[in-house]
Amino acid sequence: MSLTLHLPDSEATVALGRALASILSRMDTPPALLLQGDLGSGKTTLVRGFVESLPGAESAEVSSPSFNICNLYPTTPGVAHFDLYRLEGMEPDDALFDAFEDPDTITIVEWIQYLPKEMWPEDALFLEWTPSDTGRSLVLHAMGGAAQSVLDALRPNENRF
Template sequence: MSLKLHLPDSDATVALGQRLASLLSGMDTPPALLLQGDLGSGKTTLVRGFVESLPGAEAAEVSSPSFNICNLYPTTPGVAHFDLYRLEGMSPDDALFDSFEDPATITIVEWIQFLPTEIWPAEALFLEWTPSDTGRSLVLRAMGKAARDVVDALRP
């Protein structure tokens, strides 16, 4: 199941992040968010909207974790934000896989294309950004029941 969206600007990207946070934070076992897109496509902007809308966000400084691979945000629920850009061709450490299995943490992974699909979590929402003449195009693909519920809730 998939859904195609057009995000005309960064405000729309932030708003989608806020909406996703609202939907996922109320779930017992939220799907992971797996993000794929070019540099500057809006991945970290979406994460910023997501994290900043959760309780505890005032203590979080959202940035791309390109250099330290993972940022943990002190929100409720907790958010683990991974960036695999620097790991191309290498395997991440166990923290990523532990995060996938922790129902108390929402896991967000940028540059998911650097992780072989056979080790992606079974319950996930795959977001793929593509260039557009105006703004950005985004395709959301649901993997698992919880992710399908999220895509259904996002439909106009």
């Protein structure tokens, strides 16, 4: 299943990040968020809205982890924010796969296209930014039951983004 959204500006992208955080932070086993989009498409903006809405965010400085590959944010629940841009053609270390398996951490991965699909977690929400003349277009694809429940929770509010 999928859901297509048009995000007219960065405020809408931040609002979607907040909505996702609200849903995922209440789940026993939240799906990973796998983000794919060009530079400047809104991936890190979405993560910023996500992290800043969680308890403990006042101690978190959200930025793209392009140079250090992973940022761990001291929120509740914890967030592991990976950026695979610099790993094109290389396999990430075990920290990514450990984060996928950790039920106490929400894992968000930017530039997921650099990880072969057979290495993606079974339950994940794949967010695919696509070109748009105005704002940002985003297709959210549910992969697994938990991810589908996230889409089901978002669908009634899809017009508020």
